[in-house]
Amino acid sequence: SCSRAKDVTMPAKLPVNFFSTRSPVIDLFRGQLDYADHLRQDSEIVLYFFYAPWCGQSIAAREEIEHVASRLSDQVLFVAVNCWWNQGKCRKQKHFFYFPVIHLYHQSFGPIEYKGPMSAVYIEKFVRRVMTPLLYISSRSKLLDFLSNYEPGVLGYFEFNASPQPPGYLTFFTSALHSLKKDYLGTIRFGVITDKHVAEEISLVHSGSVYLHRHVNTSLIYPNDIMNYTAENICKWALENREMLIRWLRPHGGKSLLLNNELKKGPALLIFIPYNPLAEIHPLLDEITKVALEYHNCNKSQAAEPDLQHLGDTDSPAFDSSVLDAHMKLSETFSITKYPCCNTVVLPQWHSISRTHNVCELCINQTLGVKPNKVHVPHCNFLEIEAALDSFYLQEHTFFQVISNTIECSNFLSFYSPFSYYTACCRTVNRNFLSFISSEKTIFQTPKVAFSSHGKKDNTQHSIPHIEDRNCFIPDLHISGTNITGLSCRTNKTLNLYLLDSNLFWIYAERLGASRSTHLKEFAAIVDLKEEVHYVLDQNQSLVGSTLENFIKNFSILYSPLKRHLVDDSSVHFNEQRVITEVTTNTFHDTVFLSEKNVLLLYYAQWCGFCASLNHIFIQLARLLPPDNFTVARIDITRNDLPWEFMTDRLPTVLFFPHQRKEQSVKFPEDFSVNLPNLLKFILHHSSLSSSEPCTKECLHKETVLQQGHISHLEREIQKLRSEIGALHQAHDQLEAQLSEARREEHRLQQQKHTLEKQHKTLQLHSEQLQATYNQKNQELLEMAQKLQELADASENLLKENTLLRILVASREGKLQSKDEIKEALQSEQILSEENDVSVSTTTATLEEKRIDNIDTIETEHSSGNRTE
């Protein structure tokens, strides 16, 4: 039975429903792929969800699919197929490397695999795209909408008057579906124009022509003559030639080089915004894309939107206004959102030799991000100006190197209000100070002040009526060297712009230092992989077009005021009771440099095996060192960035910052093992406790402090020794107990030994006795053997006698026989002699028997003697 149990196996459990029976999703949990194919005939759009019942990702996606299905079940057929069960058709025919797999069919076209995020909104958006791969552009306004979108768009013009299905239309339609196969994010939008007049707006004349819209570069028309007009080719052409001003990054979760490839192209601006693909409008996204457009619009003399300009020439009044609107929107982005209130500041001379004056125009701007409705008519508040000046002087090193004739502008945050920032535009003035002022004035006196603020919570209201104010200067940034328009071509620090959905990828923002406390998941950072730095848009400022513009500008200018962002582990809690002080980026300076003590700083990382196994040594060290003079601190270097000069490339690293000479930090030599004596020696060598100078009063004081420290240390030692004594006593008791136990045991053993010895003696006696008896027996045996020998001899003699007798008898018989006939009378006498012969033979037989018996007894005795031995 044992071996049988060993061979027991059990087939996998039979598949059961994966979706609930009430679900709008048809669940073919036995993997009936043939039936699934059959179902496809009933519906124009079908979504297949291939799953494995054990797969965590399938289980997680199940809910999302159900959610989508509940919204689209009237138009789309949702079929789930268990593609794992090995008896099912699906498993036998398909070979998937991962689950779930989502396939979509638009009638016979398919499968289109969905590879986007497993989130209901994204899936639904994609399904909707498959349902209507082409947008129908019926009017000029729709055309404008289509073209103003930041994502590349492909337009086809088809004349439906001639035939219900003009030549090429089907191919175009298929290419739209085809593009979804390649480009699962659906960034290229496809539209179809049916009206001749609308088509003319983008210079399409012939039915069947295909047009790729581009914002910055000239738009293209599909070269029918060079490339074959096939769905694949159109799709390929569009993908190759599309313009990517700003890109969504949507890592799929598997191993990927996406960020590696994108970030290696150069510095990148990553913008994190919450994104709902199903939402009708995306005001924040629109704003960001406008900045992106401006940034890439290098040909400044021409309008940013040549096509729109072209459209604007037409006479259609409705169209005109919409174009105007668009231009208005654009123009808004040119000016920073501002609350204009300015003051001219003359900076002190930096160098005595220099005869230049630095003049700065300091303006207070307010983006009332959270309260868009509470916009007041601005007026120059004296206190605000003063606060701004304070902040400005604190930041003035930013302008230290400004010796050019251009005007450099920077934005910096007010320390007093999270919603306002200051703009300072400075220039160096040589002789013609006045001319500067005058020139500025002409520029500053713009009659109109555009003010826009974008509500974060109320996204529908994204424009505020213009406010006119002629009393204040506005630093018009158009003339400065840091105009955003076309900046990408003018700077040598060109940024690539990327968008990330913070609902899905907020973790990257956190890694770059997005504060955890914020509930608004908006964040922007410039990452420069090559320089290994990143800058973060101040999180106290709301993420709007203008702040983003400033951020880009500040990055691009020559002496960038942006500071390398140091990610800080804000979740560290400071506890006085800790023996080792936990240092973070923010507390580094205070703990190490401002403290009045010698500081031993350990750089570590929790994951590094060599660090973690030293924990106990540093704890011991911290407990030993006099706490009044020494701090043992450590910093988790993977969660806390430090200024370059304090970075280290190996972990663990131990640095010692001696009191009074903090700038002369010393590194614990790498080739010494990190143990208590070595650390103590290292500290002793470098600590500033030693004082060989003659004693002053101060020194005496120090000495007493030191002695007190010593006393407390000794007291601690005594305490320790006491507890040690306690432990020793305990151990002593334990030993005592064990000893007495052992003694008892010994005693017992002794007794046992005695008894054993006695037993031994008796046994010995016994054996001696046995030996004696053995000898005796042996003797007896020998005697017996002798006797036997004698007996044997005797018997031999008897035998001889017997034979003699027989011979005698025979001779007698012979004599008798001869006499028989003669002496018949003597018959009675003959009988007598016969009787005599019989008696003789019986005696010999008994004798022989006796001999054998004797041998037997010798043998038995011998063997018994053996046994006793």
Added chain:
Amino acid sequence: LGSFLCLWALRLPAGTGAAARGLDVGSYRERVRAMFYHAYEHYLESAFPYDELRPLTCDGQDTWGSFSLTLIDALDTLLILGNVSEFQRVVSVLQEGVDFDIDVNASVFETNIRVVGGLLSAHLLSKKAGVEVEVGWPCSGPLLRMAEEAARKLLPAFQTPTGMPYGTVNLLHGVNPGETPVTCTAGIGTFIVEFATLSHLTGDPVFEDVARKALKALWKNRSDIGLVGNHIDVITAKWVAQDAGIGAGVDSYFEYLVKGAILLQDKELMSMFLEYNKAIKNYTKFDDWYLWVQMYKGTVSMPVFQSLEAYWPGLQSLIGDVDNAMRTFLNYYTVWKQFGGLPEFYNIPQGYTVDKREGYPLRPELIESAMYLYRATRDPTLLELGRDAVESIEKISKVDCGFATIKDLRDHRLDNRMESFFLAETVKYLYLLFDPDNFIHNDGSVFDVVITPYGECVLNAGGYVFNTEAHPIDPAALHCCRKRKEEQWEVEDLMREFYSLKKNKKFILKRASDNGEGESAKDPEDASSEKGEEKRNSKKRSHSLLSCPSQSFNSKLAVLGQVFLDNT
């Protein structure tokens, strides 16, 4: 202590990243706990005192000896799950019930990692579990004596001309006459963690000595290109199987070189590993996979990935090679996604299982790596692997009596076996992955002070080194029982120096450290005179071996599957 742990909990908001992707860490932790008890209780009910539970027939069998193996192996998992009372009960059961004086042929390797390792970790954790300990603890105690007894039974196997041990030993009679001299590499090089711990705790150097001797013998017999094979003859030191790789037959040898280096602060072991690591990267690594190659020529012999190899990323993360670790881990994870487990062998070019090697005995290696990497990166992808593992194991292998080995990953047929490592490792690592506040993850912010008759010791300050059967060893305990005694007087003298006004020059670290490096040439004499007896002078120069590189800038963004290539 409570408040410390509480603060620590706040420090690591593990759920933040994962929450966005809908992974509830707490609920998965509870599911893992339920898994443990489902298996553990059925073992006690149906299989104890046998070694293992047979989950399909609901009975028990002896597999690696006859010492209630599953119970010994699962003991510290109980404590990690926080079940103190059951831990205490099992400790007393073991003290009474386990006997190593038995006529059983036992695998030297398995007995060491499961029994000796399990008993050692239970011994070191017993105070934390509220077991009444002896005064001499952690340097003495009943569980330590049991571990020592078990280890002594293994010592006869090391009596070979090369010092490399036999694979099997009879616990009563020693090495059987006619025993095969062929032992796998891991069976030779997987002793240093347990044996050095034993030597440090008990004071008997014999264990560490034999373990070191075996390690050195392997090192001496590596090929010219720096690789070791799979099996070797321990008498003649001839390689019998010449496949070199990081998986079955070799795996824990490399693991123990690193873990031994960490546990003992031993540069020599680390330098051995780094040499191997170079050769492994040169010859076996292709596209973040590690293949099998001929140990002398370096030609690829088997393009397979083995389930056992999945420990490698975790090991790499311990020495700071997190980027490479993550890249390899993501490769391995795709195999899991394909089958719901890792087949013993996976043919990489074919993308499918290898004949006769389709099973998955619920091995822990990939989950182990996920736990280590999660410590380093907090990447939610690693929690997703944990989620997948819980779902797969529950859906596929859970039966009424426990969790059954998957015999064939292609159709998920089950086998009548539940290896003891399921409770010792798989469940433990899963639980630790979902429990970032567990005491095992202690980063040194909490610790215990223990007064021993020999002085005061700081213990449980984190940095636990897991043996290859996932039994944690506290490095501070090793220090407590040996090094501390050696250092005590020196430290005392130095402390006096701190409070004296006139500095006595003889204590000063002579090396002019202000100049940084570049003076190491004249080091050895200086250093040796100062440091008293440091074991090997030759090791001194390369102390930086015992360190990790700090993570690169792009590691900030290397999460959710993103990997970065080196610029070099």
